Structure formats: structure tokens, C-alpha cells
Amino acid sequence: MISSLQGILQHLAPGEVTLEVGGVGFSVSVPLSLAERAARIGEPMFLHTRMIVREDSLSLYGFETAEERDLFDLLLQVNGVGPRLALSIISHASLERLQTAVARNEPELLSGIPGVGRKTAEKIIFQLRDKVGVTLMPSPEMLEADRDVLGVLTTLGYSLVEAQSAVQALPADAPKDVEERVKLALRYLSAR
Numbered sequence: 001m002i003s004s005l006q007g008i009l010q011h012l013a014p015g016e017v018t019l020e021v022g023g024v025g026f027s028v029s030v031p032l033s034l035a036e037r038a039a040r041i042g043e044p045m046f047l048h049t050r051m052i053v054r055e056d057s058l059s060l061y062g063f064e065t066a067e068e069r070d071l072f073d074l075l076l077q078v079n080g081v082g083p084r085l086a087l088s089i090i091s092h093a094s095l096e097r098l099q100t101a102v103a104r105n106e107p108e109l110l111s112g113i114p115g116v117g118r119k120t121a122e123k124i125i126f127q128l129r130d131k132v133g134v135t136l137m138p139s140p141e142m143l144e145a146d147r148d149v150l151g152v153l154t155t156l157g158y159s160l161v162e163a164q165s166a167v168q169a170l171p172a173d174a175p176k177d178v179e180e181r182v183k184l185a186l187r188y189l190s191a192r
Contacts, residue, residue: 002026002060006046009039015091017062019045028062029083032091033159037064052083061087067161071095078120078127085115089124095160102128146170148178149185162189 005028007021014035018025028047030038039045047062048069061083063069068090075086089098092113101109107121116124146167153163166185174184 002049002051004046004048005060005062006044009041009043009045012038012041015087017045017047019047026060028060029087030062031068031087033157034062034064050083059083063090065161065165067095067164068159071098071161074128074131075124077131078124080120080123085120088115089113094154096154098124098128099160101125145176145178145181149181152178152182153185153189158189 005019005021005026007019007026009017010020010025011018011027012035015029015032016027017030017035017038018027020026028049030047047064048066049063050061050069050072052059052061061069061072063072072083072086072090075081075089076083081089089110093101093110097109101107101121102125105125107118107125110116110121110124111118149167150160150163153166154160158166163185166188167181169188170181170184174181
């Protein structure tokens with residue numbers, strides 16, 4: 001099983017990258033958001049991956065964080081959700097949007113995603129109700145300033161998973177001022 005890849009970015013297209021690892025080019029399907037922020041051609045790139053084996057194909061799906069890969073795995077547990085649809089959901093819905101839809105039992109928050117109709121959205125909410133709330137919710141001890149930082153980062157286009165990683169990476173002695181915390185978080189995200 002291939003659980004991660006680190007190599008040189010050889011090709012970049014919407015939803016797909018090719019990484020050269022040890023002279024071998026791996027074609028990896030990725031969320032649209034990752035393809036937009038990916039490194040430039042010829043630069044190193046690291047992906048958390050999931051390999052899906054079918055009778056007629058071997059497919060690799062890549063993610064910027066292990067949390068996104070875990071969400072992908074959770075979505076695959078839903079009847080009727082295959083790898084392509086799970087990737088589409090991750091591409092078009094932030095983790096926060098998925099959590100909100102599940103917590104509030106609002107399938108209409110997901111039914112606008114390409115490939116997700118009302119019935120599929122209802123299945124996702126029903127089958128992930130217990131799993132998403134426990135494994136993926138932000139920690140309750142988060143500072144109020146950090147909640148504001150999460151809001152700013154997601155407004156800027158970062159996924160909730162990325163924003164949470166940046167907030168968790170803030171040093172313990174970081175200023176409590178929201179603006180300063182956002183600057184530190186952005187520095188962390190740009191250095192990745």
C-alpha cells in the first residue's frame with residue numbers, strides 16, 4: 001500500500017498531479033484546492049495518499065494533510081460514495097461545511113456539490129453522524145481568538161483542516177491579538 005509520496009512535481013492539471021519518485025512518474029488524483037496551491041513544476045511535493053485497487057485499475061488519491069485523507073476514508077464508508085465522488089466532496093466542501101451539515105442534519109448544504117444529490121447527501125449525513133463529530137471536530141479548549149483566526153483563514157480560501165493545522169502550530173507564547181495570530185498562521189501556511 002502506498003500511503004505517501006514525496007517527489008518532484010512533473011505535471012499539474014485540475015484535480016491531478018504527476019510526481020516523479022525515483023525515476024517513476026505517479027499520476028495522483030487530488031482535490032481541486034490542492035491542485036490550485038500546488039508547488040510549481042520541477043519543485044518537490046509531499047502527498048498523503050490512498051491507493052484504491054479495483055479489478056481493472058490501480059488509482060492513487062493524494063492529500064495535503066493526513067486529516068483530509070482520513071475524511072476521504074470516512075466518505076468511502078458511505079454506501080454509494082466512491083473515490084471520485086469522495087474527492088469531489090473534499091474539493092467543493094470544507095471540513096467545516098461537512099461538519100455543519102452533519103451536526104444540523106442539513107443535506108441541502110451538501111446537495112449542491114457536483115455528483116451529490118439529496119439522497120446521497122442524506123446518506124452521508126446519516127452514516128457519518130457519529131464519526132465526523134468525534135474524530136474531526138476542533139478541540140473545545142480553543143481560544144476565542146483562535147476561532148476568529150480559523151474564520152479569517154477559511155474566508156481566505158484555506159480549508160478548515162489547513163486552518164486548524166496552522167492554529168495548532170502557533171507557539172504557546174504567541175500574542176493573543178487576532179491580527180498577530182493570523183499573521184503567524186499565514187507564515188506557517190506559506191512555509192509548508
